Amino acid sequence: MNRELQFNIFRYNPQDPNSVPHMQKFSLNETENMTLFIALNRLREEQDPSLIFDFCCRAGICGACAMVINGRPGLACQTKTKEMHPEITLLPLPVYKLVGDLSVDTGVWFREMYSKVESWVHTSTVFDPAAEEERMDNSVAEQVYELERCIECGCCVAACGTARLRDDFLGAASLNRIARFVVDPRDQRSDKEYFEVIGNDNGIFGCMGLLACEDVCPKQLPLQNQLGFLRRKMGITAIKSIF
């Protein structure tokens, strides 16, 4: 059972003037129920403490550990080594700025996205602490929650051809974010206002519809449906605005 795993890991520390980008080989004895989280931590603690990578929850819920695993963006913490070939290649996600080795700066990217899509409920109602909460249909609440499950891992953007070519492309995660507010009855923005943000090549019209985003999303968010939904809705808005 005990396999010897071969790791091929991208190394580059941009802060170190002596560092040059290269691939480095490591080997490690596989143990039962091993995940890439366990493996990478062992490599760092036992073999090379300079190795840079990110983990946080180690349970597939925070999105910190996304990387390119054997050519495909995914979450390292929920990747079991026993389901893989013993030779494992790890690269940092493209599109985002490199922090070092396998770690990239998704934080800044997403924070910029929040301001681009104004990622909050737009409402003119004022909160009244003495009043009963505004009622909402449970099925609507569940629909909103469905779209809010994105953990901002960045896999969908890293897998997206358009995003790789054009850094002003909003990406599936952002479009999904917009959809979340479109279905939320508390948000009073009109379709026309949404259209101004996404009704162009940086938004819904830049998407080539090849589905790579949805394929890699570890939360299985229905990204294509959302794109389709927005496109239809925005198409109608565009036609309306002509007349």
Added chain:
Amino acid sequence: MQTYYSDLLVIGAGLAGERIAVESADAGFDVIVLSIVPARRSHSSAAQGGMQAALGNSAMGEGDNPDVHFADTVKGSDWGCDQEVARMFADTAPIEMRRLAHWGVPWNRVVPGKSFYFKGGEKFEKVEKEEKAGLITARSFGGTAKWRTCYTSDGTGHAVMCTMDNRCAQLGIDVRDRKEAISLIHDGETCFGAIVRCLRTGKLEVYLSKATAVCTGGFGRIYKATTNAVICDGGGHIIAHDTGVVPVGNPEAIQFHPTGIVPTDILVTEGCRGDGGTLLDVNEERFMQIYEPDKAELASRDVVSRWMTHHMRQGKGVKSAYGEHLWLDIRHLGDQHISTKLREVDEICHYFLGVDPRTQLIPVRPTQHYTMAGIRTNKDGAVYGLKGLYAAGEVACWDMHGFNRLGGNSLAETVVAGGIIGAKVAEYLKGCETVFKTELVKQALNKQEERIADLISGKNGKEDVYSVRGELQDALMEGCFVFRNGKDLEACVTKLQGVLERSKHVGLRSNGIGANHELAAALKVHGQVKLGMCIAKAALERTESRGSHTREDYPERNDQDWLNRTLAYWPEGADMPDLKYEDASPVFELPPGDRGYGGGKIIPADPEMVKSKTITK
């Protein structure tokens, strides 16, 4: 070297930190929030189950109100909490839940009509009222008299964290990730901000502020088996405690959750038991009803963890390569329920165990989960010992949890405390003028630069940081876990003395340049061992059993001698904490009594004292 100024510096961008930031920014103050990871990756977003607030909308929550919530919280705490704080909390929680709804949280809502639920493996029926349709609904959680846990499917923490972070973005609050505070700037009386290491470049930065709030979450990672994220490593506790003037409150109060999965210690939510899941032993038989006929699986966490450990000690555990465990059974809840309400659990089982919970059992055992222990504050959230310093959330000992916090009460605490303390901070800032002494800042910075240089050069030795940390973790698992006793605790303290010495001689193996993790670990390992020592020493001194602190050699809850809170100070240069004590609560709205579960004898407090402190509301 960069210096940044703000009215308020918030260290930690979880729910507590961001809620404080929002409250202060709303009052017109300039706020900077720092976090090791992007805010939404904070541990708050890992909470699945929900948050407690006595809204009383659901059928099973009917008749609930803040008084009942208050009583549950005090009982849960085993009378170790500050009752004034518990009262403020219970009263404010419903308002905060509604406020969150207004800001965008998609709470699950009441659906009128008939539906089923499970309790102790049995199926029951309930009917939700038509007139409550669309109001925030609730589910059941351990230790509560009514269903009062508000939730969004099984991603409550995630949904609330998203909303709170959106609110920060909307208010234009400056939230900076990959920034780690490594020491406070203070003169022994007032706090002026923090020295921060940038986790992109490795460079040090200075943050100066009139007020500072530490909201860095728990420190589960000093235990080997914990449900906590890898960043819950005590960074905030350490920088406060290191000042020498700030005490850690109740360090011995550490919560163990009944259902960490084996072997990875990832939590499966209490919602599983709340929704009717059962615990089974090696013979696949239920056992909790033997020990707790009334509440069974739904007794509070400390109680369930103890009985599980006890049952395994009776030879009823399941043997595995990773030690003994028990089973959690949710098969009877059915596909529909599991794939909607317990989807995260389903995913965790799938990804980390290769188990399908519809047809298979989940291996579980008690695991470190929550730190009631924390930076001691008063009821305004102001930290003992330093002016201008506040703390909130899991990092703080505010102290509404006493010796055991109830499920759903900590996520609720983050926003309730964040709101209340944020308003107190704003009040403090209103009248606040300050002078930043450049010499003081320079000294604080030099000290950290020197520490880093010494670690890189190996000036103090070549001890390996990961091995020192490992030894700390093992010592706590052996001496300070679910059951404690004098002999093991003494051994633990002795062992930790050795580890403390080793921690002074850590040196890096790598070059420490840039976003280097070994350096980050090395900078805090000494402080972590000190925290471990506080737990062990305080647990050794406390010769009684209360909440999560269980002494096999002192099984009674001793209100006569121990109705108090430990304050662990660590004076500069000392090699042992200095333990002091204060009354658990300034007043009793609910005089000390029986919790109603968990059994155990009580040595009563002096009735005169109780009478003199009892108030009516």
